[in-house]
Amino acid sequence: MKIVNRIGHWEQHPVKTYKTRSLSAVDHLILHHSGVSSGTPESYAQYHVHTNNWPGIGYHYVIQSDGTVYKCQKLTTISYHTGNFNTKTVGICLSGDFSHSIPPKPQLSAAYELVRQLMLTLKITENNVLGHRECKGHETNICPGFSMTSFRSNISPLSKRNVSKKRNRPLLKRGNTGLYVQELQNRLKANNVSTGEIDGIFGPRTEQAVRTFQKRKNLQVDGIAGPNTWEMLLQ
Template identity: 35%
Template sequence: MVKTQDVRSQMPGGNSKRNISQIKNIARHHSATTEGTAQSFANYHVNHHGWNTSGYHEVILRDGTVQIAYDDNVVTNGVGGHNTPTYHICVVGSGSFTDKQEEAFEERAKEAMSRFGLDVGDVLGHNEFSNTNGYSHSSNSCPGIDMDKVRGWLGGSSTSNSKPSTSSSASGRVESKVNGLRFYSKPSWSDSDVAGRVDEGIGFPNIVRKIKVGNGYQYEVKNSKGATYYITAASKYVTTTSGSTSSTSSSGGTKLSLPTGVYSMSRNSSEQLADVKLIQAALNAANFNCGEEDGYFGAKTDDALRRFQSVYLPYEIDGVYGQNSRRELDKVVNG
């Protein structure tokens, strides 16, 4: 799960709206700069181009952080003549992008494809849009990357389209990415002898214990930040944290049981401690950190839930855990 920042309140304009059903494409852009943010690009678009609304719904910074700039139903100014049916994602850089950015783009593009009912063929680079209404796009260098490769990554096509972050080392170690984390194994490993590693860019974990599951095994590992993962040779895993309540699913993973009630800061009570702990465990597992799982729905839990909602329920950012938040959290942490 990538780190997100909600900067929508800092963006200009946003008054031109559309129906979500009108969205037919996702556009990839590059900023053609070595640095920058959604805010700085918006300032340029307003002051230099005279636009009321900036060009991008999302901006992916060099460290992989995703800035959410506009709601889905806002028409932005990314590709002239094609803006009403297009959702725009900008990757900061000029023809050179980091592994973290590519991982973030893949996650966000797939999320947007799911929201709008699109497929890989609907993801286009800026210069792939047709010239229309006096706008010339085909000669544009944006997005600064071969989009056939990008679509190959999104669609899981042949190894010839492998991203820089997916590789095989001289020792035969194979690296594959699962939900933004890297899992290392060897082709010959089976569930009974897997010795995997999960890397968050900070350090490799230690294998804590081997657990018999059906006819195979899964391994409990901890990374350098203390988070726990359950993995198998098939790269199945789920994150939990110390003290989380979980149960083993029939597929061999670990499933968090989420409460069905309504919870928020204004509804705090001692009778809700166990349920709020489960909500906190799920938010931590989804990488929307809320700190200690103490059963108290305080400011940190409220903030984490709102950040989660800004990504998965952008029209329901109210800090209230209810039916919709439960549904989306369940999808993220339990699959």
């Protein structure tokens, strides 16, 4: 999964700004579709600002048909995407109209992976992953089009996915992304080593955190999470 950070990159209201919240306040993920056959985060931002008169793009994440994930707002931003549910939710939009079709495989796969990462970060269960139309007061909305029952059946906590065994942890280094990187970041944090934001991206801060942990545990200090580093992290 490729996550492209574009926070603050697209159209924003000249005066209005979104409020913020603590990360612990978030308790649901809400999935949307754009409802149009083609579209981009940039076009959604323009519509949300100029037509809806919102402070900026309403979605926290937008997933394109090729599986590229755009991060559009911080998780601590109370953006507008589902009326009466915005203060405690994260909005994820899949570009496309899925009222009579399903998302392309790369897009759906990226949605599964992103949602699993956010479930870990925010300590959210699959029961709290909802489609727009499943929110009270929005039942007449067709969004996100595809079956949320099917979607939820394909996501489950990391603990249920047979990744708890040490032999299943891959070697990780700078440039890697995904679920295992997020687990690495969470385990470093549990060992009082900060990686910054837990985003599933193995960047320079995560590499430095690995080096700090390795030095503390008298391991080879190379910034790479290999078998010995994982073994110490999993103790």
